[in-house]
Amino acid sequence: MIRVLIADDQALVRGGFRVLVDSEPDMTVVGEAADGGTAAALAAQLKPDVVLMDIQMPGVDGLEGIRRIAADPASSGVRVLVLTTFDEDDYVVAGLTAGASGFLLKNTDPAQLLHGIRVVAGGEELLSPGLTKRLLSRGAPRSAVDHDAFAQLTAREREVVALAAQGLSNEEITRELVISPATTKTHISRALAKLGARDRAQLVALAYQHGLVKP
Template identity: 70%
Template sequence: MTRPIRVLIADDQSLVRAGFRMLIDSEPDMKVVGEASDGATAADLARDTRPDVVLMDVQMPGTDGLEGIRRIAADADLESVRILILTTFDDDAYAVEGINAGASGFLLKNTDPAQLLHGIRLVAGGGELLASGLTRRLIAGFAVPPQAAADDTVFGVLTAREREVVALVAQGLDNEQITQRLCISMATTKTHVSRALSKLGVRDRAQLVSVAYRHGLVQPPRTR
């Protein structure tokens, strides 16, 4: 039997945490392993409980969620922990700052429960999740200004095929779509993505997208 996805909830409101706990614990493939009311406690509990996914509120008293994300992302022992931001603030800057800090996704607290559960499963499996409207355009627009051309000091470690795969990831293609586009096997696609993550020193696909835009491998989509 596959072990359940271990989830840590970080939110300063006890009722919100209780609601998330009830929802998550009702799923046979998930288990809440801890609760925190600020970012510092979340980082400490992550070290103690080693969750698969942290649901992280952004605005909390004391140490906020963004700092909590940074602490978790900076800890080499927590490399496998994925972070999903949950907030009531539909603010593009929060999404981008959180992703650049190390989060794998962003959802609003008024998200449908089924979508939240889907998000947990998605990021636990190494995927990325951006809420409706919070697209790659936002990563391109709110991160540091993009380069005019690909920065070889960053992407020089990649093979030509790996660069191509990273560019397609940044454009929003999933592994199946990349496989079809390049006429390669799924295993080959996954290998290219995995090697690119390792060579560029990023945690997951969300950070891969950010790096691709910030360092000029792909250009931001034009806005009308």
């Protein structure tokens, strides 16, 4: 049973997500929060598998909530799936960097949202292709480039990271590059280690921030 915590400042939105999640035989909602601080506290207390986290909430916002969950040993193993709206691209990258395991648009298809919860609960990262395309089309947020770190990547590793940043899954990258699934995982793992990224989601955030992926 996948245990889900819903964090959103709008009660009607939380209620809608609760009905959707509780309708699935393999999922259950274990709690609700109206801000990031409450979400972090409940995550430590209830230890859900996945937190559905809104970003823009009054008081303690979703970004700070994600940071608190990621930093709290009591929330070890809790995964955060960010739900965002069309005008929050900058927050998406910040959310991934803070420790989120993926992001989806709030108006995504219900079946896709449920799939996303299962993917994140299973220990994988979820990166919405629609949002990654929009991030690319407007240009990545810029930050200081660690040339030494990125210089350590091989040409193939850079190619794999770029494809991941465009929203491709490991399976899709494997087909695109005509390599084995094990080779794809190896390239991702080595890129994570060389760049000091915590997980795949942060790896993609770094790719955006450092301009590895171009519009």
